[in-house]
Amino acid sequence: MTKPPHPFDALMDITTRPPAVFVRGEGSFLWDNSGKRYLDFVQGWAVNCLGHSPPCVADALAAQAKLLLTPSPAFYNAPSLKLANALVANSCFDQVFFANSGAEANEGAIKLARKYGTLHRNGAHEIISFVGGFHGRTLATMSASGKKAFEPLFEPKVPGFRKAQLNDLDSVARLINNKTVAVMLEPIQGEAGVWPATDQFLQQLRALTKQHGLLLIVDEIQTGMGRTGKLFHYDHAGIEPDIMTLGKGIGGGVPLAALLATEQASCFEHGDQGGTFNGNPLMCAAGLAVLEQVGAPAFLQATVETGRYLESELQRLSARHGLGEVRGRGLLLALDLKLPIGASIVAQAFEQGLLLNSPQPDALRFMPALNVTRDEIGAMIDGLDGILTKAGAARLVA
Secondary structure, eight states: OOOOOOGGGGSOOOSOOOSOOEEEEEBTEEEETTOOEEEESSHHHHTOTTOBSOHHHHHHHHHHHTTOSOOOTTSOOHHHHHHHHHHHHTSSOSEEEEESSHHHHHHHHHHHHHHHHHHHSTTOOEEEEETTOOOOSSHHHHHHOOOGGGTTTTSSOOOOEEEEOTTOHHHHHTTOOTTEEEEEEOSEETTTTSEEOOHHHHHHHHHHHHHHTOEEEEEOTTTTTTTTSSSSTHHHHTOOOSEEEEOGGGGBTBSOEEEEEOTTTOOOOTTSSOOTTTTOHHHHHHHHHHHHHHTSHHHHHHHHHHHHHHHHHHHHHHHHHTOOOEEEETTEEEEEOSSSOHHHHHHHHHHTTEEOEEEETTEEEEOOOTTOOHHHHHHHHHHHHHHHHHHHHHHHHO
8 A cells, every 4th residue: 555645745855854844933933833932043044134924024015915916027116116216225236126036136146247247348257256155056156156065066057257265365366367357255154154254355355356347246145134233244344346135134034135236337238137026016015124124223233232142142152162263243143163063953952942053064053033132042042052061961971
């Protein structure tokens, strides 16, 4: 007798998932179909910047759904115009193209840079990116990424990407030639284990790209929308890039991303770029609701203070257990575990109702909601402290 298929079997098996089905979320918490509650310090990989199902996003979606879902990208719609103008007003950029995911926004940035090279740099098309960088899972964005695991996949990849070392300006300068059109980087390399570009490096990189007439592209898909204490991370360094990409937090939990460019860099011609659902009013209404909250100065200041508190608590935990540095900025932080025990800690935390992330075997990454409370941080620290205490005792016994 053939067994009926397991309901999980209908989904392609593309990652290891625990056998839990989440059914509800509110703020910093998730509930599965057994009623178990989880404290979430992953938040969809920094997607839910206001926590799970924030009322402002739910209300915006409900109201917009009754008015207009999508009229086609061939027409203007009010929410996309409002959101585009709000992003321009709050940044150094002049124009916005909306997309559905960060990878799609980065793909657009790559295309825009190559178009710029065609028009203004004698067909230059190469983009310098960085070892350890992560820009998405399309073929071009995988090619731009400096993730070791991507190297053997889906060959042949898109050519035209040369890799420099983060925080090493000479490594960038050595790669510049007459085919170079742009430099592209994450201000903090999240997937690599939360490795920040220093403010000084970003300033020097901006000067170097201007010296050579190159575009500077900042991938702020993870760092943007208040994650590091300013609305956009480039403001920490006091620079003005030519192109920026946003994703994750901009939608507060719904699929929304954006490609922003200065007037000089914005050179797409009709037919060069598009997308069926891009800039649809439903998602842009959610983005407006998020920006209104996250962009408020008092909210950003609270994020800075909460980030400092989380950092100090992680440093205290590290000192107690003999671990490594705490790195990152704002509410995008990593704890160096010194040992490849990240996956084990994540699994134990899950069993205890705590969601953590280990982007590298020897590191934990923390991406809570930007409005996470000190009590919630305390509960996470207590849970992690218990797991690390058990791990330390196990090592002593061994």
